[in-house]
Amino acid sequence: MKVLIxxxxxxxxxxxGTILKVDKFINHQMDPFLMKQIxxxxxxxxxxxxVNKIITVEASGIAPSIMLGYLxxxxxxxxxxxxxxxxxxxxxxxxxxxxxxxxxxxxISREYLTSDDHVLFIDDFLSYGYAATGIIELCQQxxxxxxxxxxxxxxxxxxxxxxxxxxxxxxxxxxAIVDSLDNDTIHIKEEE
Amino acid sequence: MKVLIxxxxxxxxxxxGTILKVDKFINHQMDPFLMKQIxxxxxxxxxxxxVNKIITVEASGIAPSIMLGYLxxxxxxxxxxxxxxxxxxxxxxxxxxxxxxxxxxxxISREYLTSDDHVLFIDDFLSYGYAATGIIELCQQxxxxxxxxxxxxxxxxxxxxxxxxxxxxxxxxxxAIVDSLDNDTIHIKEEE
Numbered sequence: 001m002k003v004l005i006x007x008x009x010x011x012x013x014x015x016x017g018t019i020l021k022v023d024k025f026i027n028h029q030m031d032p033f034l035m036k037q038i039x040x041x042x043x044x045x046x047x048x049x050x051v052n053k054i055i056t057v058e059a060s061g062i063a064p065s066i067m068l069g070y071l072x073x074x075x076x077x078x079x080x081x082x083x084x085x086x087x088x089x090x091x092x093x094x095x096x097x098x099x100x101x102x103x104x105x106x107x108i109s110r111e112y113l114t115s116d117d118h119v120l121f122i123d124d125f126l127s128y129g130y131a132a133t134g135i136i137e138l139c140q141q142x143x144x145x146x147x148x149x150x151x152x153x154x155x156x157x158x159x160x161x162x163x164x165x166x167x168x169x170x171x172x173x174x175x176a177i178v179d180s181l182d183n184d185t186i187h188i189k190e191e192e
Numbered sequence: 193m194k195v196l197i198x199x200x201x202x203x204x205x206x207x208x209g210t211i212l213k214v215d216k217f218i219n220h221q222m223d224p225f226l227m228k229q230i231x232x233x234x235x236x237x238x239x240x241x242x243v244n245k246i247i248t249v250e251a252s253g254i255a256p257s258i259m260l261g262y263l264x265x266x267x268x269x270x271x272x273x274x275x276x277x278x279x280x281x282x283x284x285x286x287x288x289x290x291x292x293x294x295x296x297x298x299x300i301s302r303e304y305l306t307s308d309d310h311v312l313f314i315d316d317f318l319s320y321g322y323a324a325t326g327i328i329e330l331c332q333q334x335x336x337x338x339x340x341x342x343x344x345x346x347x348x349x350x351x352x353x354x355x356x357x358x359x360x361x362x363x364x365x366x367x368a369i370v371d372s373l374d375n376d377t378i379h380i381k382e383e384e
Contacts, residue, residue: 021278032261058251069224
């Protein structure tokens with residue numbers, strides 16, 4: 001997605017290790033117009049799917065997901081990391097956070113994920129695939145079917161796509177695929 | 193806002209204490225079309241303000257804020273409760289969560305909140321005003337000006353509006369004002 005790739009190269013920063021800082025426009029300060037463009041691109045790429053719900057993870061997956069839900073006229077459910085007092089019965093799993101370097105619970109209320117659901121999972125980053133694995137586990141607990149997974153940015157060198165493929169999930173769309181962050185430079189794969 | 197009030201009366205539930213469960217359409221499962229309508233209503237109510245940024249709190253404030261940011265063509269910044277590795281220098285305060293019954297940090301990167309900012313704060317609930325107070329403190333640290341505060345639902349009986357007024361913040365718009373949750377029934381004030 002050219003406009004996204006250009007923006008990452010302009011406003012993104014490569015930090016120590018494999019950290020890509022995009023908090024100027026995606027996951028702290030957000031550019032709503034770019035989020036709308038991202039949602040339009042997801043809509044095109046997943047136009048062949050029959051889904052009835054979008055699932056994401058708080059907090060950085062919410063903005064692209066609500067835009068996509070609006071365009072596709074689908075409800076959006078975000079998995080929570082902590083149970084509020086209003087949550088009465090939930091599917092729960094544990095995931096590791098890459099950027100926060102800790103483990104956390106991930107949960108979805110049993111009211112909003114069932115065996116009738118065919119879901120599209122949306123998130124900001126595909127790194128190792130930990131959050132996606134958490135959503136796979138929650139959907140398995142509920143008997144729901146994941147029809148596709150969409151990520152704004154994939155860090156290809158961390159192997160998340162291969163990790164998910166080994167679990168049988170191959171319908172993955174990433175709008176920008178970073179293949180190296182060496183030497184403080186960001187390298188993004190050219191689009192085919 | 194009639195469509196919101198009708199939806200709360202239809203799909204909301206009053207739980208023990210002063211808990212209003214709206215996780216079917218606002219803060220777990222989300223209805224994107226309602227979120228768009230909420231954003232349109234906020235835009236009308238705040239049309240007199242000169243603001244350059246929308247500030248919210250993760251996670252449940254993000255959906256209405258990104259919709260409003262899109263309509264008003266403004267960037268949206270969400271305050272985080274935990275520091276990711278990409279956050280290098282931040283304003284930090286501590287807030288109490290009403291529905292999770294715990295304290296948590298609240299932070300905004302110094303890069304995205306400055307003394308040049310005139311902000312509109314958006315959140316899902318006004319209860320005691322704890323989250324709003326956290327945002328007031330972060331804006332004070334940054335020297336930023338809060339021009340208005342908008343909430344989807346206000347629980348009037350918890351006194352948040354009076355608490356904020358005592359701090360000098362009176363430009364508050366709530367799209368549905370609940371004045372009692374007694375006896376498992378939800379009572380919402382009629383619009384003037």
